[in-house]
Amino acid sequence: MTLQQLEYVLALEKTRHFVRAAELCGVTQPTLSAMVQKLEEELDCKIFDRSRQPIEVTEIGTQIISQAQVIIYQANQLKESIKSTKEELTGTLHLAVIPTIAPYLLPRFIASFKKLYPELSLKISEMHTDTIIEKLRIAEIDMAILSTPLDDPKILEVPLYYEKFAAYISPTEPIYKRTELSATDMPLDKLWVLEEGHCLRNQVFNFCHEKPLQSSTYEAGSIDTLVKIVDLNGGYTVIPELHIELLSESQKLNLRSIVNPEATREISIVIRHDFVREGVINAVAECIKQIIPAHMLDTRLKKFAIRL
Amino acid sequence: MTLQQLEYVLALEKTRHFVRAAELCGVTQPTLSAMVQKLEEELDCKIFDRSRQPIEVTEIGTQIISQAQVIIYQANQLKESIKSTKEELTGTLHLAVIPTIAPYLLPRFIASFKKLYPELSLKISEMHTDTIIEKLRIAEIDMAILSTPLDDPKILEVPLYYEKFAAYISPTEPIYKRTELSATDMPLDKLWVLEEGHCLRNQVFNFCHEKPLQSSTYEAGSIDTLVKIVDLNGGYTVIPELHIELLSESQKLNLRSIVNPEATREISIVIRHDFVREGVINAVAECIKQIIPAHMLDTRLKKFAIRL
DNA sequence: ACCTTTGCATAGATAATAACTATACGATTA
């Protein structure tokens, strides 16, 4: 049984005439005849009584036709629903990402998303949280990925994952020998931090329960730079979990877990409340969730999240 | 889009594995791969995300799969419902027909019915109304075609058609010159009737408002005989409408319509009330209705029907 | 009674496609 055979049957039911039904289906009469016969053979019952003119539908044929109509209708519904869903997933999506997430996530996300939704053209920018909020408000961007909560009533947050912080320690430091560290083990004087604007900077200060008295000698523009500074100048810094994958094997030896408390940051998709393309939100969210390791999706980690 | 492609997709959804899905469908992996790809191409969207292991269903894929399940379910329902309907239309049907209907109807009915329902084996007997009622009660027959109403509470009547009576007049009779006749024009002394047992005999008497005082010289066993008697011995008789088709062209000249009142008999299918094979009743009824001329199906003719 | 028309089925050829085997390729893992 094929959908086409059912369509032939329905055309025949409409026209009660093989030649006209064939025309309706865009095939020749013998083709339609043969296909209807084949279906009748498969179902092992006559659908049409050809001994009458015009042909009549048999008792059982009536039943078959009404069920065939259901099937064909549902098949058309399938195509229809795809069409309306796809319209959502076309056009352009302006997406912003904070710099402390971008290096790991973006290359993977772009590759994966382009493959799944080739119709949706992505415009991605890297910017700090406050710029994102501003541009989101004026609709210059549609969506952003950053650390939450923002506590902004105009902005909707869709949590994605929870990322632990890790300490990156220079071998020259005494605390290098420790396997686990807590906030108090890392005084500010030897803590390298990102320059102002990065939410990660604030989170580190919040976590250490200290405020910087004065700006340090040097504040880095990226985590990558931060790590290189520690390598060359000693001291320590704090980096997010996903950045670990970007370190070399020897650099990974300088990592120490942070405990008591465990520190995480919540990463979310944020949009304006009036953003209507719900399918796009799901598409982006699902795509990202597939990229990051499964254990980071555990919402129980939310309780360790450091606020901005 | 074909039903088979949808089944491949559903198998893939179950297994999340091309090789195992292919096994499930009884085809090779490249076949299933190609068919799924083809469907994705036709619908112009990816259903599965193959970049993950095990493969995952896309956002839109979830939607497609749930609709595909509906379609496949409905397709299976079609086959199921045919099966249950067909079971009704198998086995044996014991059918009885009264002799004044049989000659015209049976040859046509048997041919047509066998073609439509080859699985149902027909056993047909000719018998008089009272025998039919008796055998129906003891379930020796399942169904009968006869003249109604019977007014029997155990028997259910399904009216089929209404058959007029026609007068068959010998050219030797004075009333031969008339084009129309009424009951009073045909006194009993020259009226040839069927032998006792035939309901048609009673209907003719009822119609003529007379009771036979004594049995006539000869009472015929069939309408065919009745006609031949008139041809050879003069007088007249009354025959049912459908029998006209069985007369020769020259015999048809001896026919006169009966008016004032028009006389008809109601022909029905009768069954016991406990007869369960509803599909069989419809099958027989529809088949007969296709055989007899359309004007005889007009239920307005019921008001001219002569009781038994 | 004969011919024509109408309408579906059948036969044989052809084009489309679903299926196969073998193999490449990409991603993980040892």
Next chain:
DNA sequence: TAATCGTATAGTTATTATCTATGCAAAGGT
């Protein structure tokens, strides 16, 4: 780096849907 797993691709074969041409039966007209 090789081995393994899982899917895609290439090339071939088998199947089948479709075509054109024709047969055949029934109904209608002359």
